[in-house]
Amino acid sequence: MTHEIAVIPGDGIGQEVTPAAVDVLEAVDADFDFVEGDAGDAVEEATGEALPAETRELAADADATLFGAAGETAADVILPLREVVGSFANVRPARSYPGLDAVQPDTDLVFIRENTEGVYAGIEAEIDDGVRTLTRVITEDASREIAEFGFKYAKRNGFENVTIAHKANVMRETDGLFLETAEEVGDSFDVDYDTALMDALAMHLVMHPGEYGVVICPNLAGDMLSDLAAGLVGGLGLLPSANVGEDNALFEPVHGSAPDIAGQGIANPSAMILSAAMLLDHLDYGDEATAVRDAVEGVLADGPRTPDLGGDASTDEVTAAVVDRL
Amino acid sequence: MTHEIAVIPGDGIGQEVTPAAVDVLEAVDADFDFVEGDAGDAVEEATGEALPAETRELAADADATLFGAAGETAADVILPLREVVGSFANVRPARSYPGLDAVQPDTDLVFIRENTEGVYAGIEAEIDDGVRTLTRVITEDASREIAEFGFKYAKRNGFENVTIAHKANVMRETDGLFLETAEEVGDSFDVDYDTALMDALAMHLVMHPGEYGVVICPNLAGDMLSDLAAGLVGGLGLLPSANVGEDNALFEPVHGSAPDIAGQGIANPSAMILSAAMLLDHLDYGDEATAVRDAVEGVLADGPRTPDLGGDASTDEVTAAVVDRL
Ligand SMILES: CC(C)[C@H](C(=O)O)[C@@H](O)C(=O)O
Ligand SMILES: CC(C)[C@H](C(=O)O)[C@@H](O)C(=O)O
Numbered sequence: 019m020t021h022e023i024a025v026i027p028g029d030g031i032g033q034e035v036t037p038a039a040v041d042v043l044e045a046v047d048a049d050f051d052f053v054e055g056d057a058g059d060a061v062e063e064a065t066g067e068a069l070p071a072e073t074r075e076l077a078a079d080a081d082a083t084l085f086g087a088a089g090e091t092a093a094d095v096i097l098p099l100r101e102v103v104g105s106f107a108n109v110r111p112a113r114s115y116p117g118l119d120a121v122q123p124d125t126d127l128v129f130i131r132e133n134t135e136g137v138y139a140g141i142e143a144e145i146d147d148g149v150r151t152l153t154r155v156i157t158e159d160a161s162r163e164i165a166e167f168g169f170k171y172a173k174r175n176g177f178e179n180v181t182i183a184h185k186a187n188v189m190r191e192t193d194g195l196f197l198e199t200a201e202e203v204g205d206s207f208d209v210d211y212d213t214a215l216m217d218a219l220a221m222h223l224v225m226h227p228g229e230y231g232v233v234i235c236p237n238l239a240g241d242m243l244s245d246l247a248a249g250l251v252g253g254l255g256l257l258p259s260a261n262v263g264e265d266n267a268l269f270e271p272v273h274g275s276a277p278d279i280a281g282q283g284i285a286n287p288s289a290m291i292l293s294a295a296m297l298l299d300h301l302d303y304g305d306e307a308t309a310v311r312d313a314v315e316g317v318l319a320d321g322p323r324t325p326d327l328g329g330d331a332s333t334d335e336v337t338a339a340v341v342d343r344l
Numbered sequence: 345m346t347h348e349i350a351v352i353p354g355d356g357i358g359q360e361v362t363p364a365a366v367d368v369l370e371a372v373d374a375d376f377d378f379v380e381g382d383a384g385d386a387v388e389e390a391t392g393e394a395l396p397a398e399t400r401e402l403a404a405d406a407d408a409t410l411f412g413a414a415g416e417t418a419a420d421v422i423l424p425l426r427e428v429v430g431s432f433a434n435v436r437p438a439r440s441y442p443g444l445d446a447v448q449p450d451t452d453l454v455f456i457r458e459n460t461e462g463v464y465a466g467i468e469a470e471i472d473d474g475v476r477t478l479t480r481v482i483t484e485d486a487s488r489e490i491a492e493f494g495f496k497y498a499k500r501n502g503f504e505n506v507t508i509a510h511k512a513n514v515m516r517e518t519d520g521l522f523l524e525t526a527e528e529v530g531d532s533f534d535v536d537y538d539t540a541l542m543d544a545l546a547m548h549l550v551m552h553p554g555e556y557g558v559v560i561c562p563n564l565a566g567d568m569l570s571d572l573a574a575g576l577v578g579g580l581g582l583l584p585s586a587n588v589g590e591d592n593a594l595f596e597p598v599h600g601s602a603p604d605i606a607g608q609g610i611a612n613p614s615a616m617i618l619s620a621a622m623l624l625d626h627l628d629y630g631d632e633a634t635a636v637r638d639a640v641e642g643v644l645a646d647g648p649r650t651p652d653l654g655g656d657a658s659t660d661e662v663t664a665a666v667v668d669r670l
Pocket of ligand 1: 092093096097241272513514543
């Protein structure tokens with residue numbers, strides 16, 4: 019069966035790493051049709067819209083979407099795209115790789131971030147001169163859905179530790195509901211879990227990441243904690259992510275458009291290629307996903323490497339080396 | 345002039361480290377009257393109230409308060425106490441000390457955390473079955489006040505880097521106001537500053553803390569980022585904090601009541617003694633504050649050390665060693 023994959027490179031290094039991921043997807047034994055769409059700063063400048071209606075439709079109609087990066091317009095592009103694919107879960111693995119310089123080399127974490135509500139519900143108002151409010155929304159349904167997804171993910175992927183992150187001592191009603199619901203779900207699974215205040219968790223993750231596995235988080239906590247974990251393993255250049263919905267999904271590197279190095283052909287394509295591996299997993303090409311991950315890991319260990327990892331290879335050279343190993 | 349200092353040890357190791365800090369304050373050349381008050385789990389169990397009215401009044405009437413730690417009731421104690429002393433700024437230095445094991449030994453950060461609003465304004469509601477909201481509040485006044493405090497702090501303490509943390513790409517109106525106001529204040533000061541999305545900042549702080557100095561944050565971002573920084577320097581045992589108001593202030597270690605080691609007399613008193621040094625600074629005993637900080641630093645370098653730092657000394661032995669150096 020042919021799957022239609024929407025490809026949205028976006029801005030900056032998105033233009034360089036997205037084709038790299040497509041090269042890799044073309045090299046594995048899978049039947050994909052790629053259709054490309056525009057989004058980001060450049061298209062906003064040209065048309066007034068960061069996310070044109072055709073690109074939305076492309077993503078809505080495809081079986082899955084690969085998204086590169088956007089610049090200044092990132093929030094205007096990625097938040098609606100996550101909605102378009104109906105994604106309720108943002109899956110963000112953060113692991114260190116042998117041979118690479120990492121602040122904490124013993125890191126193997128997966129953040130399961132609620133992807134629809136919290137402060138991202140985004141209801142803001144100016145209620146008086148110089149007084150503004152934002153309404154943070156937490157629902158039992160979304161909390162249950164993300165917790166079930168997280169516990170299932172842990173089980174399927176052999177993680178022994180699950181942590182539910184929250185700040186229910188301050189956000190008593192909202193994070194209270196999130197915590198209570200996630201605990202209920204946890205109790206119904208045959209897996210150990212812990213709960214942790216997200217501030218204390220930030221400290222513990224920095225000091226002892228090896229003690230954690232899957233971390234289920236409200237939206238903004240997941241945003242911060244997963245970037246923190248990126249710091250532990252050597253930066254955003256290695257972190258893929260999946261935005262998973264009922265019957266659609268979008269895959270993107272955690273990094274942004276990196277305007278400082280864009281256009282030089284030296285961007286690290288690993289995060290984007292690992293995002294493509296998550297896409298393969300999602301479309302039930304499990305063996306191919308594993309092959310791609312192994313190939314990336316091999317290249318990370320033996321080189322060639324892009325400058326962010328201390329090498330001097332180009333994006334194309336790294337991509338070719340990954341394809342070579344498939 | 346005699347200053348009245350309210351002393352609220354609270355629960356767990358608060359009962360052990362608070363007397364240590366009082367010992368140190370009695371050993372320096374300053375004129376203090378200490379008055380003690382109850383708060384926390386134990387007093388809640390006995391009286392039904394975690395923060396009795398007398399303790400509130402004690403803190404309100406004193407020139408400054410030393411607070412130890414509270415257990416389960418932490419939020420019911422510390423949030424109202426911060427309000428009682430009218431504190432708008434939470435000052436949290438996080439630095440690494442020579443000779444101590446730290447994830448990032450080159451860390452010298454001070455978080456200036458807005459202390460009155462954001463999600464801590466705490467207006468929550470159940471608007472439908474399983475749907476709850478929290479109203480996050482950001483005002484121009486509080487944003488200006490914390491930014492002015494932060495830039496003044498940087499100038500007075502010789503910090504060359506100031507960073508304004510925010511998430512204005514998502515919380516456009518509320519953090520937009522925080523950011524815009526803080527930038528206005530920054531422009532009026534003769535100091536360089538940067539702005540940073542708080543998720544990206546979390547990553548950069550983990551990887552390159554040496555590139556940062558003073559970090560001005562909304563309330564919850566400051567909560568998380570300062571705990572993250574605690575992880576970088578070796579844990580909460582070393583982090584003091586000040587809650588500063590117009591004409592009152594409260595000083596507390598960033599750590600909690602540590603029920604796992606409470607009652608054994610082995611808690612590290614450094615964070616609490618460093619909080620007392622911040623109190624000395626606040627009451628214009630600058631030389632004494634420096635002497636206390638130097639003494640703590642000396643003991644951290646040469647020992648004795650408590651078990652959390654790999655030693656086997658007691659709280660009392662460490663405290664005596666600090667007093668000895670004064
Ligand atoms: C660009 C921004 C809206 C986005 C987010 O906050 O989710 C980004 O930080 C991320 O984590 O993918
Ligand atoms: C106990 C809790 C309410 C408190 C906070 O969130 O401010 C604590 O985490 C802190 O940082 O002092």
